[in-house]
Amino acid sequence: MMYRVGVIGAGPGVSALHLPTLAGLADRFRVVHIADSGSGRAAALAASSGARASSDAAAVIADEDVDVVAICTPPDTHAELILAAVAAGKRAVFCEKPLATTGEQADAVIAACAESGVLLVVGTNHLFDPSWSRVTHHLGLSGAPTRSVAVTLALAANDRYHRWVSDRAPAAPPRRAPLDLSDPDAAAGVVRQLIVGLAVHDLPLVRDLAPGLARIEHARAVPPIGFDLGMRSGGIPVRFSAVMVPSGADTLWRVRVVTDHERVDVDFPPPFVHAGSARVRVTDAVGRSTVFPPELLDGYVAEWQALARLLDGEGAMEYSELHADARYVVAVADAAAAAVRGARP
Amino acid sequence: MRHVAVWTELSAYRGAVGELSASTRRAEGQAGAICVVPGAGRWWDAATRAVDAGACAVVIADPDVGPAPAVSRLDAVTHAGVPVIVERPRLRADVIADAQLAAPPLMILADVVASAKSARASSRDAIGWLRALTGGPPTVLSVARGRHSLIAALETTAGVPAALSITTSRVDTCPAIDVIAIGDSRLELRIDDATGTRSIRQVRAEGALEPAARLESSARLALRRALAAVAGEPVADLDELCSDSSVDALLWPDHA
Numbered sequence: 001m002m003y004r005v006g007v008i009g010a011g012p013g014v015s016a017l018h019l020p021t022l023a024g025l026a027d028r029f030r031v032v033h034i035a036d037s038g039s040g041r042a043a044a045l046a047a048s049s050g051a052r053a054s055s056d057a058a059a060v061i062a063d064e065d066v067d068v069v070a071i072c073t074p075p076d077t078h079a080e081l082i083l084a085a086v087a088a089g090k091r092a093v094f095c096e097k098p099l100a101t102t103g104e105q106a107d108a109v110i111a112a113c114a115e116s117g118v119l120l121v122v123g124t125n126h127l128f129d130p131s132w133s134r135v136t137h138h139l140g141l142s143g144a145p146t147r148s149v150a151v152t153l154a155l156a157a158n159d160r161y162h163r164w165v166s167d168r169a170p171a172a173p174p175r176r177a178p179l180d181l182s183d184p185d186a187a188a189g190v191v192r193q194l195i196v197g198l199a200v201h202d203l204p205l206v207r208d209l210a211p212g213l214a215r216i217e218h219a220r221a222v223p224p225i226g227f228d229l230g231m232r233s234g235g236i237p238v239r240f241s242a243v244m245v246p247s248g249a250d251t252l253w254r255v256r257v258v259t260d261h262e263r264v265d266v267d268f269p270p271p272f273v274h275a276g277s278a279r280v281r282v283t284d285a286v287g288r289s290t291v292f293p294p295e296l297l298d299g300y301v302a303e304w305q306a307l308a309r310l311l312d313g314e315g316a317m318e319y320s321e322l323h324a325d326a327r328y329v330v331a332v333a334d335a336a337a338a339a340v341r342g343a344r345p
Numbered sequence: 346m347r348h349v350a351v352w353t354e355l356s357a358y359r360g361a362v363g364e365l366s367a368s369t370r371r372a373e374g375q376a377g378a379i380c381v382v383p384g385a386g387r388w389w390d391a392a393t394r395a396v397d398a399g400a401c402a403v404v405i406a407d408p409d410v411g412p413a414p415a416v417s418r419l420d421a422v423t424h425a426g427v428p429v430i431v432e433r434p435r436l437r438a439d440v441i442a443d444a445q446l447a448a449p450p451l452m453i454l455a456d457v458v459a460s461a462k463s464a465r466a467s468s469r470d471a472i473g474w475l476r477a478l479t480g481g482p483p484t485v486l487s488v489a490r491g492r493h494s495l496i497a498a499l500e501t502t503a504g505v506p507a508a509l510s511i512t513t514s515r516v517d518t519c520p521a522i523d524v525i526a527i528g529d530s531r532l533e534l535r536i537d538d539a540t541g542t543r544s545i546r547q548v549r550a551e552g553a554l555e556p557a558a559r560l561e562s563s564a565r566l567a568l569r570r571a572l573a574a575v576a577g578e579p580v581a582d583l584d585e586l587c588s589d590s591s592v593d594a595l596l597w598p599d600h601a
Binding site: 144147148150152154156217218220222223224226228230232235236237238239241243245247248249250252256258260261263283285286287289 | 451452454456458486487489491493494495496497498506508510512513514515516517518519521523525527528529530531533537539540548549550553
């Protein structure tokens with residue numbers, strides 16, 4: 001069955017990621033409406049997609065031709081737009097990460113979706129990466145408890161990857177005042193924003209591996225833009241370190257899991273590109289390494305396929321898991337921000 | 346050419362003497378010789394005895410972590426003017442030379458996986474890597490310890506954030522150290538005793554460069570460095586070992 005998508009947002013995530021991805025899934029999805037917030041970018045994107053354009057999110061939500069609302073706007077608008085889509089009786093919402101920026105927002109949107117039966121997928125693409133499924137399957141079969149988790153991100157500028165997936169010139173990044181990370185409040189704000197908007201990709205994975213309450217052991221901002229966290233999740237130590245290096249080496253995005261007798265290194269592809277699934281290497285105690293063959297399917301495509309299956313009535317909609325993931329991310333972000341400010345989390 | 350005598354009971358060093366036959370020979374006693382002290386057990390006592398016996402240099406082969414007072418007693422060896430070479434197979438001088446950073450990193454991270462038995466020496470060597478790559482011993486800001494692992498927040502002498510994780514495995518795992526220094530150029534270092542890996546990748550925007558593997562044995566490298574020290578080349582191995590050990594001791598206060 002074909003599902004009609006209305007996209008709210010017309011930034012790089014839409015032009016270089018979701019529209020091309022949906023074009024590749026043309027047997028399941030058709031983009032019928034794209035809205036920007038007045039930038040004028042939606043018209044050009046809509047023209048090449050054969051969709052309508054508007055400059056108002058409400059127009060997409062009110063559009064009766066839209067089955068699925070794709071929310072690709074700044075994070076602090078997500079909850080409100082989800083609630084509006086639910087109120088308008090839409091069948092499904094695809095929400096770019098994060099689902100919510102506060103715990104209360106997460107409670108509200110999950111309750112609304114669950115009560116109305118609105119299907120919901122959050123664009124945390126690592127969670128949908130087929131290699132990650134194989135890692136969790138492998139760890140489940142081995143039965144070896146997790147001893148530690150380390151997440152390392154060294155992020156090159158996104159526009160380096162746009163050129164591999166789009167021939168449109170990337171929009172100029174918004175002008176921001178220089179950050180003064182020596183100011184604890186400013187540093188706390190940056191750390192919180194990065195956790196909610198960036199670490200959100202991997203914190204659900206961490207929660208999978210180390211379920212339970214998260215307790216921050218150390219947190220700090222890292223210049224020019226980054227953070228370093230030491231935390232315990234369900235009692236298991238987790239190092240989570242990220243820094244943006246715009247002019248530097250290609251992106252490194254690695255999750256390492258150490259169990260009783262193995263270490264598992266998962267290298268996710270850089271953002272935006274369709275370079276297959278994550279690369280996985282499992283090394284045992286005596287040095288034997290097993291490399292999982294990567295799949296052609298990547299997390300960006302897989303997340304839309306997951307939504308199509310839900311719309312088809314296949315699989316269960318796990319609202320409680322989405323809720324727990326969102327709550328977990330916000331709890332880590334709040335505790336880390338408090339630690340950076342100097343208060344005991 | 347003068348053949349410098351080498352006193353050793355370790356087969357790796359006997360082999361190294363064979364590989365340096367133009368400049369070394371096996372010695373019957375310690376006096377006047379480069380004395381190789383095995384790093385297991387009370388190596389600090391053995392090193393002191395070698396100096397007392399008239400060694401011209403001492404090589405400490407892959408030392409275990411010693412109790413702080415005992416290690417500090419090595420000052421006597423240093424003050425005797427006898428050069429001390431510390432063979433640290435996970436922190437080789439030639440690999441350090443290949444791993445130099447073009448510019449200070451934005452952040453540097455080290456992750457260690459080892460058996461409980463080798464965790465201390467491995468964490469000390471990871472500290473050594475942080476020092477060697479950033480030009481000075483890191484400062485420990487905080488440590489969170491668990492039953493099987495610890496996570497430490499550190500800072501380099503230049504104020505760069507550094508983080509270290511150490512995880513002990515249930516089984517007898519050979520030590521593995523991964524260091525990633527993130528900057529415009531990213532250094533990825535992997536030391537894995539199980540596979541003999543000492544790999545370096547310098548990753549830049551245009552691609553990655555991997556220096557040729559260093560194929561000299563760790564013992565031969567240490568012996569060559571000892572020969573250079575006997576010839577007058579300054580050596581700071583013992584100071585560096587003590588420095589790394591003292592930082593490492595802050596991570597493991599119950600074991601100091």
